[in-house]
Amino acid sequence: MSGAPPIISLDKLVKRFGKVQALDGVTVDVPQGAVGLLGPNGAGKTTMIKLLLGLLVPTKGKANIAGFRPKKRSHRLAVRRVVGYMPEGDCLLPDMSAVELVSTLGRITGLTREDAMTRSHEVLDYVELEEARYRKLDQYSTGMKQRLKLAQALVHDPKILLLDEPTNGLDPKGRRHMLTLIDDLGRKQGKNVLLCSHLLHDVESTCDYVVVMNKGRVIQQGAVADMTGGDNLRLVVSYEGASEDFARALGDAGFRHESRGERELVIELETAVDDADDIFAAAAQARIAITSLDRVRSTLEEVFLKAVGEHESHGALAPTNGAPAKGGGFDDGSNNGAASA
């Protein structure tokens, strides 16, 4: 990420509900831009968001969001002027219409009556609720309710958006639509989005940076591109020509390989050095045309499962809270150029 100061900083943040440890000394710096907060159910994601809004008081530790400390009463109100929050649950009042709800919440935030009304129409148009804006909310589908919740979070044009499970309960079409909106807000409109989700694809498709949580701890964080950047020791090769000849030539050159679908091989390297010339030489020897050569890329799901698996197998002995994105099986982002076919 860029050298800009983090938009959210947590320092050894602890939250207990009786005997339940919801957050266990979380230390993390969340950079500006679109950031995913990823974790299984019960990982502490919602608790973290509520702490940031001052809706919960931390047991220990410090939280800072946009330069404010939400634990302080005066700061709490200031935070809420610059943050738009989309709650997880179905929190809409059924007797209201969308315009009424959004404009009322806008006015509470500080918009004038005229501005609130104008903004309500604008954000409802943006989330494509323009035709349903005067309908009572109890007639809304789940997808419409989710979009309305996003609209109310946007009405005062906040600097930061805290979105708690925005695709919950949506059908594939609605989910795709919601992800398009979030992607637009984060990447094109320059909003700082903290997307809280347990759905890996949602985070992968909308966020540039990800913080992985499990059991109240941050177990991994880093840029999505780095995390899924690829495996330097495995290359995937697509080619045209006779498979047997190419396999034999690679074997003669000392490469271990396995077939992955038609006209595609995964080649294992001994060391992460530039062996592309040797592979091309083997291909030339076998009269094969290589059409693509790339590192084997992990999906965020693989990264996530690996991080959670490691965290659970190590238990609490090896916390990686606040650690930068290195080690733990993740690529550190360095690229030796071997993948450039």
Place this chain on the structure above:
Amino acid sequence: MKASTHIEVYRKFEGELKKRPFRAGIVALSGIRVGFRRKLPALLLYAIPAISCIVTCFLVNLRFNASLGIPGAPSGSGAQAGALLEGVLDVKLLILEFVERVRFFALLAVTWYGAGLIAEDRRLGANLLYFSRPITRFQYLLGKFLTTAFYGSCAILFPCIVVCSTAAFASPDWLFVKEEWDVILWTLAYASMWVLTLTAVVLTVSSMVERKTLALVGTFALVFLTEGASNVMSEISNEASYRLFSLTRNFQRIGEWMFGRPSPLNWNVEASFWVIGLVFTGCMLILAQRVRRMEVVA
């Protein structure tokens, strides 16, 4: 195939947010608008107070006209009839009886409209929408309070203002204002006290449950069970002061004291003021605590 015509883009807000909007007022206005959307309850709750208000205004007007004699009547008989009406229609008594009549409808209105205000916010989680905005607990509570009090006022306070205004305008030479100003004062004070106390009670019950129906049942139970229990205890022990436990009896005592009417409830009126004060303070303390938990969980 459906053509995609959506071309809306996100527009940035170029203006400035107001530092100190009257947030309680915004919450109240929104609540009032939503409440009055259903016409039938409004009709049922306010039709009788409205009719009663009109009748009382008519009688008050008649009373003051009677003091001038009945126009068009044969000489002597008009003055006689006027004097007769003057004797039968006592304005102070008319107003007191009107207040006593519509008091019950104020209870119904406040309970119907106020019961769900906090309970439904809690059940639906709408408090998260409010408290993720820069609104304080006091502003939120004041907003809900104003909403509920407005509904109660529509049943008793505003009609009382209309009746008193009629009396003021109908009386010759503003006699009612000059000589009976205390009736206006006590009427408005009494109606306001009744509305505020009921509002506090209803919102307190609403803050303790998570459904409007439960809040409705809870409020009526609180009002009528205390009334019934105090009556039974009073009858058994032959001691009227047990009726101090009843909210309505205390208001009856205060009303009779305010309008200078002899009361069968023979305790000191200060005791009733104390009871009402304690109930109100207790409710506000509970409400403050409950609303605090709606905003921040320690």
